[in-house]
Amino acid sequence: MRPRLRLLDDALAGRILDEARSVLSTLGVELHDPEGLELLVSHGAVADGGGGRVRIPARLVDRALATAPRAFALYDVLGDRTHDLSGENVHFTPGSAAIRILDPATGVLRAPSTPDYVRYARLVAGLPNLAAQSTAFVPSDVPAEVSDSYRLFLSLLFCEKPVVTGAFSAAAFQVMRDLQLAVRGSDAALREKPLAVFTCCPTSPLAWSEATGRNLLDCARAGIPVEIVAVPLSGFLSPVTLTGTLVQGAAENLSGVVLHQLAAPGAPLLWGTSAAVFDIRSEGAATGAIETAMLTAAMGELGKRLGLPTQAYAGVSDSKELDAQAGLETSSGALLAALSGINSISGPGLLDLDNGFSLEKLVVDHEICGMALRLTRGVEPRDDFPALPLLAELLSEKHLLIARHTRRHLRTEITFPGPAIDRSSEARWREDGAETLGARAGREVERLVSASVPSRLPASARRDLVTVMESAARNAGLDRLPGRDPE
């Protein structure tokens, strides 16, 4: 059986969703994008005064849920399927949009640059437990106008995996769509084989900024999948109770689902969450808190109850360095999200309340992801019955190290994380140089980056990518493309 975590009983989940519907129909949401507002009103939502507040009747919610797809797939730059976003399938992807990177030489979080980004993309290519890449951090050496599209450009050039990304402005969306078209060749091909998921976050409480509302519409119409990621903050920007936060998060997500499906019925979306509790002591979101992990799991359950594929920010830490806190917060979050069957889990690599990224931590987290993926496979009967012959073999051979049964099932039954995780004896560890976790992870970063092979993306597509980016960069006052050529 597939092991499952369940935090909400049917009655509570149903009540939360009913309450979310009534929040939308009575309080409504604030929508700053005029076109989105018009779209909602034209379908029967009620604009409330001039502030962009709109009340969404429950029938619009039901209609949107009826057209939203139950599943969709993602494909890498070569067109091969990598994700089946449905049911209980779990895929990991690095966390997104950090603004600093942990420098392993100094231990300081500093501004990242394009060479850091290229190293990141090449590293992700070598980490098999990460099914997707993400536009993990924002290089500081390109102008702000193209800092979102530039990440996607480098990702598509250097790593074959599909990308979890997002546009910082409505204008950037067009560039980011053109980059994907450069890879796929046509609008039809991109619709048939989605290459990227765009993150669209409502603003708590109950609002959509002009840019994110616009992104939601643009993605829907272009057939580019979105993840609608509510970010309620318990005790600050949402009720302090987990249940109250779930009501608000569900209402915020549902408003996005309505807007998205009205723009293009059937367009692919993920029901996401970055709900967190607020720590009154640090005055920040506690991304590694157990209650945050509980909100994540419960939001996932609500999405599943609605029949939607799901996403969550999980497996993250508030630590500032690669320490025990980083490990325990990341692994508890990742394990619980995986047990919740969340289809796309974003988070590995993130530090410092989602603001920092660490390549070394990504290597460690990748091993945690492997453990979480193993956990989701549960305890399975293999050729274990009858058990007698194998135990008789054990008694006669005295060990099963090279038994046929062992050889057949070893690699599927037992995972072997490393080199970040070290299980050797103290004597052997000393003989190997007594390296710390950070040092082992750092060595693995170097090894994977230098062993990475160039993306197999055809030269013509690479040229088209460069053409799209050159034009956007020029408009932003950038006359060359840093990091474009491999070192």
Place this chain on the structure above:
Amino acid sequence: MDLLKELAENLRLGEDEAVRAGTRAALDAGLAPGEILRTGLLAGMAVVGGEFGRREIFLPDVLLAARAMQAGMEVLRPHLARDGAPEAGRVVLGTVQGDLHDIGKNLVGILLRGAGYEVIDLGTDVPAARFLEAAETSGAGVIGLSALLTTTMPRMAEVVSLVRERGLGGRVKVVVGGAPVTQAFADGIGADGWGFDAESAVRRVKALMESV
């Protein structure tokens, strides 16, 4: 030459039947037994040892290769005696008196045989004097002692003392190992070497044999 390359490769893959057949085929083709041993079996084992040392393969892979090595040696050994090809050396191995645990000791034996040593395995619950007798009659350069229990570890010291008493210290080295055994314990009883696992035990034996 291709026959031997294939033999080495099959040994690396732990294909015992293929190694048995390959060794026969090499003999039938008229290749010298010493050449088959060095360029075929031992060459394959050297690759395995290197991969194991670099942690590219693991204990079960080595055990499979060692089993294949044994299969080849069964065919080759009668011819080797005639050919006069030298063995890498002889090792007397056993679990000390009062201790019946033999899995670790057996692993060391397999790896030693895989590395080309002749192993005289005395089994478990072996009195100190028997180790000495076996070493003297076989001319072994190393005695390997195993213990899993902290209560039987002191028996290792008896063997070391006996080697000294009989004035064999220059010719016979004592290597100790087993889960509770540490370098400090080995130093304390005056043993010549200590292995923290089967692979390191083989390395210690190799180093000691070269120094003798």
